[in-house]
Amino acid sequence: MSQHVISVKVENKSGVLARVAGLFSARGYNIDSLTVSTTELEDISIMTIVVKGDDRVLEQVKKQLNKLIDVIKVSDHIGATSIQRELALVKVSAVPSKRSEIFQLVEIFRAEIADISAKTMTLGVKGSPEKVDNFIELLRPYGIKELLRTGRISLSNQ
């Protein structure tokens, strides 16, 4: 089981997401993350799907995706050949005595302080999925109250 980042260029119309998602769910595959939005052309959307699965089965899924009438192009982005970004919002416990440590982390990761309250700070971080993972790991000891990730977007640099 290896991780795949599948970028699917589709017609921007209703029902397309269900068709694409159906090919994964029919095989019992859980999608780890999914982002969909329009591109430089407003009638075209890109779906970036992160999924773990058997290579042969995913090869088959990609062929099936290509067969969908509303799918224009399918590509599998493997780490080195693409730029991948993700955004996370983390609400972390931040009693006043711990705030300066957290500020330092924010500084190092070029994160953003989105909100601050008496007991918590809400931080936004963007970057490669690895960077986001690291940031979250370093925040964990302070007590993460809530965590949201956007799922990644991936642009081939070929």
Add this chain to the structure above:
Amino acid sequence: MKISGAEIIIESLKQEKIECMFGYPGGVVIPIFHHLFDAPFKFILSRHEQGAVHAADGYARASGKVGVVLATSGPGATNLVTGIATAYMDSIPLVVFTGQVSREMIGNDAFQEVDITGITRPITKHNYLVQDIQDLARIIKEAFHIASTGRPGPVVIDVPVDISKSMYKFSYPDTVSIRGYKPVTSGHPIQIERACKLIESAERPVVYAGGGVVISNASDELREFIRKTGIPITTTLLGLGIYPETDPLSLEMLGMHGTYYANHAVNQSDLLIAIGARFDDRVTGKISEFIPEAKVIHIDIDPASVSKNVMVDVPIVGDCKQVLSEINKVIRPPKIDRWLETVAGLKRDNPLTYEMSERGDIKPQYVVEQIYKQTGGDAIICTEVGQNQMWAAQFYKYTRPRTFISSGGLGTMGYGLPAAIGAQLAVPGKRVFDIAGDGSIQMNIQELIVATQHRLPIIIAILNNGFLGMVRQWQQLFFDRRYSHTCLAFAPDFEKLAVAYGAVGITVKKLEEVIPAIDRALSITDRPIIIDFHVSKEENVYPMVPAGKSIKETIMRELA
């Protein structure tokens, strides 16, 4: 000039030059039926929507044209599901219109509302919910294009009733342009060259051809290829007839109930040339022991079929007809005389056979053989699913494509009778049989009245053994003979049932009555005929490669 959505549908179908449509009315499609009343094409009223969609499927298989269906929303639409899935599995082109509640009611659990585009998403090649009357004509044009090109399949168009009633100007597009749909039809020249080299140097090649050859009308090109190379050929169930089974190079059908010689030749081959076939599990059995020594060439229009179950050495994505004609231009025959002797020996020593009963019981295989003989092999044979289907495949020798019509992939009981209606409408000049079991014929028996109404002389040959025979066979062989709920001790009197439906009913209980009954049925040309053959109760289909096993474990005959 503006016309209604309903009229746009009829006008579009006229542009597509359809000959007939199959369906059943209901609330939200009344506006369409209103204009169907004086449409220039035939409308065949089924007695259940499943019958309509199977009939359209049988029509499509027999004619090579697109089958067209119309049903209402809700239960009308869900009754189509089995038929749509049947067509999808066997790559049959259908355009299926369903009615839908009006747009402002969608999602409100309105009367007879279902999300049929959602339900049919995994069993259609594509589907549409019409959301704007401006799109209607284009969608119909696209649907016919998508259904009939590439690897064909069913397309559903869900039409809300307010779209059918609203007005718009009609203009039917001349061309289709879908950027995500451009099927490849010509094979890659380099791949074709590689394939030819492999073929010319092969020592033990076998051709394994399937329904794709029927769909692409490539039977002539296939025959030329075999003539030029002298390679023995086996076909799948859906490929029956693409190469004459009466020819010495034909190994007939392979797979679970295929011939011994087809399965063994494939197993011993050093090159398997797959043409329009998809390595179904009913063909391969235990996949790791299927072709231990063979390289594989796979010609198929669907890239997703290539290297799906079996890794392929030379894939050629393209239309079978085009690819075969390219190959035929350059191919030279391999030197395979010794191999041909081996194959001929396999064929001579292990014929497809059955034993006549000492008590004079009618063997189902005998009935099928007599149908073959009395029709001179010139009929169109539709089947139900189960033992009847396998005996029809084994003991009737098919020599032309589109003469064997059967639900292969989905295995849909109840398919045969409505499919026979569709086939008879497509090919009025031929005799059409439905070879049936006493179980499966009861699944869509209501369609018999449609055959009576249209004076279709379909001959329904029921191989009546009082059992759901194929399941009973598995219970006998693999489940300790516990015949749990497979005995159909209570059955209708099929002869009387035929009469009730305005058909002719014949009951056959004695061996010597078999041929006269078939002849009598063949002499009737203005109504359907049921012949109820009372056959041996516990006859099994052999050879049998048990599911998931290798051919080494083939069961050839009844174990004592």
